[in-house]
Amino acid sequence: MRDRMASPETVSSTGEISPRFDKLLKDVTTELSPDELKHAVSSIKSNFKGKYEDQREQDLYSCLHLFANQGFVSEDNLTLLERFVTPKTSKKGRIEEKIQAFKKIRLREVKTKDELTGRDSDLEKVMTKLTTGSSSVVNLYGTSGVGKTTLAIETLSKWPGRKFTADLRGINEMKDVHFHVLNALTGSERTVVSYEANPVIGQMRQLKRDSQSDILLLLDNVDQFMIGDGEKANFVTLLQRLLGPKTDRGKSAKLKILLTSRTALRHGDSLDVENYEVKALDKAFSSALLHTQGTPSHGTPSLKGNEREKLAEMCQGNPLILNGMAAILRQEIANAKQLLKAIELHEQEVVRASRGRIAINRKGYSGERNI
Numbered sequence: 001m002r003d004r005m006a007s008p009e010t011v012s013s014t015g016e017i018s019p020r021f022d023k024l025l026k027d028v029t030t031e032l033s034p035d036e037l038k039h040a041v042s043s044i045k046s047n048f049k050g051k052y053e054d055q056r057e058q059d060l061y062s063c064l065h066l067f068a069n070q071g072f073v074s075e076d077n078l079t080l081l082e083r084f085v086t087p088k089t090s091k092k093g094r095i096e097e098k099i100q101a102f103k104k105i106r107l108r109e110v111k112t113k114d115e116l117t118g119r120d121s122d123l124e125k126v127m128t129k130l131t132t133g134s135s136s137v138v139n140l141y142g143t144s145g146v147g148k149t150t151l152a153i154e155t156l157s158k159w160p161g162r163k164f165t166a167d168l169r170g171i172n173e174m175k176d177v178h179f180h181v182l183n184a185l186t187g188s189e190r191t192v193v194s195y196e197a198n199p200v201i202g203q204m205r206q207l208k209r210d211s212q213s214d215i216l217l218l219l220d221n222v223d224q225f226m227i228g229d230g231e232k233a234n235f236v237t238l239l240q241r242l243l244g245p246k247t248d249r250g251k252s253a254k255l256k257i258l259l260t261s262r263t264a265l266r267h268g269d270s271l272d273v274e275n276y277e278v279k280a281l282d283k284a285f286s287s288a289l290l291h292t293q294g295t296p297s298h299g300t301p302s303l304k305g306n307e308r309e310k311l312a313e314m315c316q317g318n319p320l321i322l323n324g325m326a327a328i329l330r331q332e333i334a335n336a337k338q339l340l341k342a343i344e345l346h347e348q349e350v351v352r353a354s355r356g357r358i359a360i361n362r363k364g365y366s367g368e369r370n371i
């Protein structure tokens with residue numbers, strides 16, 4: 001759990017090879033002489049079984065693809081290339097250079113990805129609510145992919161005291177909530193033997209006694225407890241019990257709870273919750289994100305200013321969509337023109353289809369009147 005805080009997103013390329021990574025694999029193999037290829041492939045065949053044994057005797061490129069598909073080598077882990085392939089060639093220096101260049105670009109990419117775009121003011125406001133507000137619970141709400149979890153994790157990373165996080169996506173039963181929260185607090189998988197005994201409440205009480213400063217608990221994806229009656233009341237009760245009686249709160253460290261969900265929590269008077277809406281990124285930040293994330297490795301932006309504005313607008317400030325769009329541009333799967341054209345055609349289709357429906361509806365209506 002805590003690892004997730006340090007790196008909100010783990011980049012994995014298992015099973016999916018970007019054109020740029022494919023190019024590196026190709027570039028590396030072309031540096032080898034036929035004899036060296038044969039040698040490398042035969043030693044792979046003697047070390048790895050299965051599909052590797054079916055490869056032609058000089059087809060190192062296919063072997064590397066297999067490695068990539070199985071996750072043995074990836075954009076973030078080139079060890080196998082460096083240790084296994086490079087030393088076996090006479091062009092060692094050239095291959096090392098290519099690998100280093102690739103690594104440098106990758107590092108830049110991962111670094112810019114870690115920087116939060118356009119959320120400084122949100123971060124400050126949420127922090128202020130948690131540290132000075134009268135409520136102990138802040139619910140970050142907004143549409144999917146707008147950046148709630150990212151903002152929550154950023155808040156956690158800035159929190160001076162102890163912090164814990166549990167992801168409640170897809171968890172519907174209270175006993176499972178208890179289990180996950182307890183695991184977050186203890187850092188180890190503990191079985192909740194008796195749900196009624198509520199070990200999680202005791203654990204929190206202990207933490208408050210032992211802590212010098214306030215504790216922050218992030219419960220991510222709590223949509224299922226925001227609406228309807230169902231388990232909502234029980235969930236609110238759990239939060240209240242974790243917070244402890246109001247009279248107690250002056251004595252020991254306090255607990256603050258950060259929630260993320262797609263809807264605001266309407267809870268009546270039983271719990272002081274502040275709902276904070278995480279809104280779409282504004283135009284300037286959307287455009288900046290497309291620029292920093294959408295520039296291909298060779299550094300030439302494929303986007304002209306006005307194309308970027310247009311694309312950014314179509315993404316409606318949703319960072320999930322913006323990042324997806326940027327990845328398409330960065331990996332040169334399509335250029336800006338093709339993307340814009342595809343979206344435009346799709347929109348025309350949608351308009352045409354809806355006009356068609358209106359026409360049919362109108363016909364149906366007048367037909368009935370004529371009867």
Ligand SMILES: Nc1ncnc2c1ncn2[C@@H]1O[C@H](COP(=O)(O)OP(=O)(O)O)[C@@H](O)[C@H]1O
Nearest residue numbers: 116117119143144145146147148149150319320
């Ligand atoms: N401010 C931001 N700048 C850049 N990327 C962001 C930003 N906020 C979110 N993202 C990226 O957008 C995606 C969706 O964000 P996430 O926080 O998971 O959304 P939500 O929790 O609202 O569904 C993630 O890949 C995240 O890295």
Ligand SMILES: [Mg+2]
Nearest residue numbers: 148149221260
């Ligand atoms: Mg989320």
